[in-house]
Amino acid sequence: MSPIDRRTFVRRSLGLAGAAGAGALGAERLSGPATARADDDVAETAREQGIENGILDTVAFDGPHQGGILTPVQAHATVAALDAVAPDRTTLMYALQALSARARTLAVGGVTPRFEVDDPPVDSGVLGPDIAPGGLTVTIGFGVSLFDDRYGLKDKKPEKLERMPPFAGEDLDASQTHGDVLVQICANQRDTVVHTLREIMRATRGALELRWAVDGFAGARRGPTPRASPRNLFAFRDGTANPDVRDDAAMRRLVWDAQGGSYQVVRLIRMHVEFWDRVGLREQETMIGRTRDTGAPLGGDDEFQDPRYDIDPKGDRIPLDAHIRLANPRTRATEDQRFLRRPYNYHRGFDSAGSLDQGMVFMAYNQDPARQFATVQNRLAGEPMTDYFTHVGGGYFYAPRGTGGKAGWIGQDLFA
Ligand code: HEM
Numbered sequence: 182m183s184p185i186d187r188r189t190f191v192r193r194s195l196g197l198a199g200a201a202g203a204g205a206l207g208a209e210r211l212s213g214p215a216t217a218r219a220d221d222d223v224a225e226t227a228r229e230q231g232i233e234n235g236i237l238d239t240v241a242f243d244g245p246h247q248g249g250i251l252t253p254v255q256a257h258a259t260v261a262a263l264d265a266v267a268p269d270r271t272t273l274m275y276a277l278q279a280l281s282a283r284a285r286t287l288a289v290g291g292v293t294p295r296f297e298v299d300d301p302p303v304d305s306g307v308l309g310p311d312i313a314p315g316g317l318t319v320t321i322g323f324g325v326s327l328f329d330d331r332y333g334l335k336d337k338k339p340e341k342l343e344r345m346p347p348f349a350g351e352d353l354d355a356s357q358t359h360g361d362v363l364v365q366i367c368a369n370q371r372d373t374v375v376h377t378l379r380e381i382m383r384a385t386r387g388a389l390e391l392r393w394a395v396d397g398f399a400g401a402r403r404g405p406t407p408r409a410s411p412r413n414l415f416a417f418r419d420g421t422a423n424p425d426v427r428d429d430a431a432m433r434r435l436v437w438d439a440q441g442g443s444y445q446v447v448r449l450i451r452m453h454v455e456f457w458d459r460v461g462l463r464e465q466e467t468m469i470g471r472t473r474d475t476g477a478p479l480g481g482d483d484e485f486q487d488p489r490y491d492i493d494p495k496g497d498r499i500p501l502d503a504h505i506r507l508a509n510p511r512t513r514a515t516e517d518q519r520f521l522r523r524p525y526n527y528h529r530g531f532d533s534a535g536s537l538d539q540g541m542v543f544m545a546y547n548q549d550p551a552r553q554f555a556t557v558q559n560r561l562a563g564e565p566m567t568d569y570f571t572h573v574g575g576g577y578f579y580a581p582r583g584t585g586g587k588a589g590w591i592g593q594d595l596f597a
Contacts, residue, residue: 235369238316249320251426258397262360267388276388281590284319315373322363322578357574397525418476441582448543449574470503520547
């Protein structure tokens with residue numbers, strides 16, 4: 182949102198300018214010449230009311246790539262896998278068009294148009310009549326099952342899209358695994374995410390149904406520096422060694438395929454936090470290969486230091502089976518196995534034994550799941566940390582290229 186739009190939104194939300202309600206969502210903005218003094222007042226009032234808290238951020242829905250992949254990680258997420266129940270191909274196509282249209286509208290924000298009072302409102306209204314974008318991204322992906330013989334999409338299957346294979350020792354819960362369509366909804370506020378899911382389900386009713394969903398939250402950035410990574414629920418800093426999203430060449434090598442899409446891996450990993458909390462700190466750090474406090478590789482003092490496996494060939498400092506060493510041995514041969522992680526923590530109550538149901542919605546974007554994610558996952562089989570988590574669900578999906586422009590929609594290439 183530009184500064185002008187931001188001021189306009191704030192003014193409107195605070196009832197400082199004219200009648201709200203004119204214009205379609207995101208189309209017209211009430212604006213006018215504002216004095217610097219008035220702007221200061223608006224900003225001040227907004228701050229007092231707490232509405233500057235990322236609520237006005239926007240992330241473009243349209244572009245060469247979908248949002249929610251390289252764009253900054255928002256505080257809240259819902260990942261929902263949907264089954265296609267559309268009776269025919271055309272209904273599915275309209276539903277996917279509606280999905281993108283709704284996602285775009287909500288990502289821009291604006292005033293909900295009002296029709297006759299007796300009609301159901303065009304928006305549930307949970308975020309009020311003037312919807313703030315809240316940094317929303319909706320990332321849309323397709324599972325391999327969408328390309329079966331139901332909708333005539335067989336020959337459109339993305340080349341490297343497969344059903345997620347079972348990995349060693351796993352017994353995934355079928356009710357939390359796979360799906361025809363995946364929506365990854367992320368925003369700065371929880372209510373923005375919840376509202377978006379509800380609107381998406383309404384827009385695609387009769388064509389897409391919920392199969393499973395999980396809510397995630399990011400650890401807050403607590404320093405000590407702005408760059409310091411937030412922590413996961415094992416209390417270790419997470420995201421440190423991710424490839425740099427500003428490095429276009431690396432993104433082209435590791436994340437995007439030739440079309441500008443990306444293969445998305447979702448893994449629901451329950452973490453047995455009660456057991457983890459009974460493990461000695463040194464042992465925890467040995468399993469990960471990093472210091473819990475700073476996130477530095479063992480023996481180092483800075484989170485972003487190179488672990489220098491070359492001068493520790495026997496694993497005296499960082500064990501050969503430490504999580505980070507197995508995940509990325511940092512050799513020339515394993516360089517093209519790296520990928521972008523975008524995980525969230527989850528907490529969803531407790532089980533019948535009274536144990537906390539907490540864990541990680543592990544999400545990764547890569548160019549070739551067999552070459553990258555699966556190779557790493559196989560290498561991690563049997564790592565010491567295995568005793569402290571259980572894989573329960575997830576799936577492989579393909580997030581196509583971005584829409585390119587406002588007339589486009591995610592999935593259009595399937596129906597071309
Ligand atoms: C409960 C499960 C997991 C926990 C608690 C966990 C934790 C961590 C931590 C603390 C780090 C170090 C900080 C960082 O670079 O982000 C890390 C790095 C990493 N993890 Fe995990 N992780 C988990 C699951 C996985 C899975 C399933 C994979 C992939 C199959 C994976 C792949 C990686 C990779 C590639 C790195 C970066 C290694 C490097 O380049 O140095 N992790 N993880």
